[in-house]
Amino acid sequence: MRPGLLDGDTGPEPRPQAESVAADLGLAAVIEAMAGGDPVIAETARVVLLAMPPSAEHIAYRQQVLTDCVREPGLARELYDLAGRAVEVHENASRAVFFATPETLLNQSIGTLTAFLQLLRELRALAERYRTRVSSAGFQQFFTMVETQFGEEYVSSAAAWLGGLGPGGTLLVSARLGAGHQSEALVMRRPHRSARSLFRRAGRASGPSATYKIPYGDEAAHRALSSLQDMSLAGLADAVHRSAQHVLAFFTALRTETAFHLGSLNLRQALQERGAPVGLPDVRDAESRVLHARGLYDPGLQLRLDEPVVANDLDADGKSLIMVTGANRGGKSTFLRSLGLAQLMADAGTFVGATAFTTSARSGVFTHFTRDEDDSRTSGKFDEELRRISQVADGISPYGLLLCNESFQSTNEREGSGIARRIVDAMTDAGVTVVFVTHLHELAQGCYEDALPARFLRADRDRSFRLHEAAPEASSHGADLWSRRHGLRED
Incomplete structure (x- = not known):
């Protein structure tokens, strides 16, 4: 998913001789004014200004979005700040992980996605507030995407799933014995409502069950259980991690695209203050x-x-x-x-x-x-x-x-x-x-x-x-x- 506020790739191909062009034309002063001290806006401005140029049609598309930003200057700032908070959530969660195991990856991704869902709700509220105040095709398409892709039904359903995967939830895994009596073909199952333990034999909720308690001090058994748990969580952790990365990519692209328009507003203000x-x-x-x-x-x-x-x-x-x-x-x-x-x-x-x-x-x-x-x-x-x-x-x-x-x-x-x-x-x-x-x-x-x-x-x-x-x-x-x-x- 791309916001589409630049009508193109947010990681565009740089033009040939880009560094020479920037130096010869004195582009640094323009970028500095656009950035206003923000390194993200500075880097975005540099990348977009020195990218291979789009068609006249795409340029007109960007200008229409920028015109809406001039009319509603708070819009670009609010979108940029919201997207920045999402990126910061991910960075903070990544710094908190010291040992990369399936369990830590799963818990990190769950926490990140939970925070993302709240930000998506804020984004939807922002879209509802500004929808009738903009006219560009870029913003209209973006707000429509937000409302259809991130509706309350989707956000609530995702929150319920994440709640079931967290530390207070129950995970049910099925497996079969393979060569050497090793577990293989581990599959995550939807847990029974009455399930209480991490591992449980698939069957009727009221059927027979068995538990095994590891003796105190049995390090080999603890290592075996930890290995089995990692094997069981690996697939789920990867799936939840990819989901978090998918939403993160959306917020990152939103920050990049709004950064350029926000930089354009900064440049306009700096030049107008000098009477130009x-x-x-x-x-x-x-x-x-x-x-x-x-x-x-x-x-x-x-x-x-x-x-x-x-x-x-x-x-x-x-x-x-x-x-x-x-x-x-x-x-x-x-x-x-x-x-x-x-x-x-x-x-x-x-x-x-x-x-x-x-x-x-x-x-x-x-x-x-x-x-x-x-x-x-x-x-x-x-x-x-x-x-x-x-x-x-x-x-x-x-x-x-x-x-x-x-x-x-x-x-x-x-x-x-x-x-x-x-x-x-x-x-x-x-x-x-x-x-x-x-x-x-x-x-x-x-x-x-x-x-x-x-x-x-x-x-x-x-x-x-x-x-x-x-x-x-x-x-x-x-x-x-x-x-x-x-x-x-x-x-």
């Missing part, structure tokens, strides 16, 4: 190839500042390439991170840092950012760049989004531009959307002159951190370095 706009994106089918934004900003940067950060607009519908050029420290890398984070968050079905954001469902987000020189590497920086782009090529697929930040700057202009152009052409021909921040003027100018289906953006030297549509111009990289080196004022 937050909204749910419009995610369309992959074939639509749309990509435009208003007021797009980097939420990771915004979370580190108290004043609103600079935002940018983007119109790139139908474009397979976005080329960004211009001055150093002009906001190009920040724009790249803002776009990558927006796509990651949109794919996960949560809020994005923008006034409005419309995009296609992607097969994944990939990054190729310049890295600092590592003295421990046995190969050069250029070789390392080629190795990483090869790994990206192995994992990316049509409808993917590739973000390149100053790639192939470690070689000369002509060689770097030539390699980058071949990669851009191969990726865009394969249906990948490429966003390329670069100082390689030969690359940018060549793409512009060839009239590719591209959008060209430029950051000016006024440090406004706003990008505007403009043709590439000769790189100011060298001039910027010279000015910083000699302390010259920029005009």
Whole structure:
């Protein structure tokens, strides 16, 4: 049983190059805000944000659930806390077991299931309270499942069975003699109402009976009886344990799925407290190839500042390439991170840092950012760049989004531009959307002159951190370095 509040597996497959993507985009700041100090929410947010993205239909499903959570903020918190209590019950019961025997496993599972039944009653009451206050298909299906699967008849019947299995109950086991007069084919039987002892010969309640009393101090007899008891309880203990694990899996999945929605609410509140706009994106089918934004900003940067950060607009519908050029420290890398984070968050079905954001469902987000020189590497920086782009090529697929930040700057202009152009052409021909921040003027100018289906953006030297549509111009990289080196004022 799965709650279905994420409309998918709660242990999804991670996307290729997930760790590189998280590091390049500064995802840690977003996850920290989502977690609000809760490690379970932090881990859940990381897993879901870096998972292979679902379809546009599934993203809309998650957004509808999240919309209900915004409307009823107490719902996600109550579900998360209730599921957390269930997991805590299991963890406490597991810590209390020092010797794993069928008897201890049986008693642990009985205690755990008994506590679970009470929590299921609370869950059913919660469902009854919120049923008419939500409208999403996810919550409606979840509440229906709770009411049908965990009705009072089921809970009461399960409680009665557990009561009969506990220390105050009676267990009846049948067996036959096998080779060497050893017991075999042990089967648990429904006990007679008048039964009083642990082991009793199957037959009529009023039939003959026999008892055997172990003499005091007969250790061999006690060991034999203990072994017989373990054999008798093994099957029952395993069955009750599997039942407890089944219910635990349901509560664990419920905690995971509500953790992500609760984290989304935490992120929304953190950004709104800083005066930043937050909204749910419009995610369309992959074939639509749309990509435009208003007021797009980097939420990771915004979370580190108290004043609103600079935002940018983007119109790139139908474009397979976005080329960004211009001055150093002009906001190009920040724009790249803002776009990558927006796509990651949109794919996960949560809020994005923008006034409005419309995009296609992607097969994944990939990054190729310049890295600092590592003295421990046995190969050069250029070789390392080629190795990483090869790994990206192995994992990316049509409808993917590739973000390149100053790639192939470690070689000369002509060689770097030539390699980058071949990669851009191969990726865009394969249906990948490429966003390329670069100082390689030969690359940018060549793409512009060839009239590719591209959008060209430029950051000016006024440090406004706003990008505007403009043709590439000769790189100011060298001039910027010279000015910083000699302390010259920029005009």
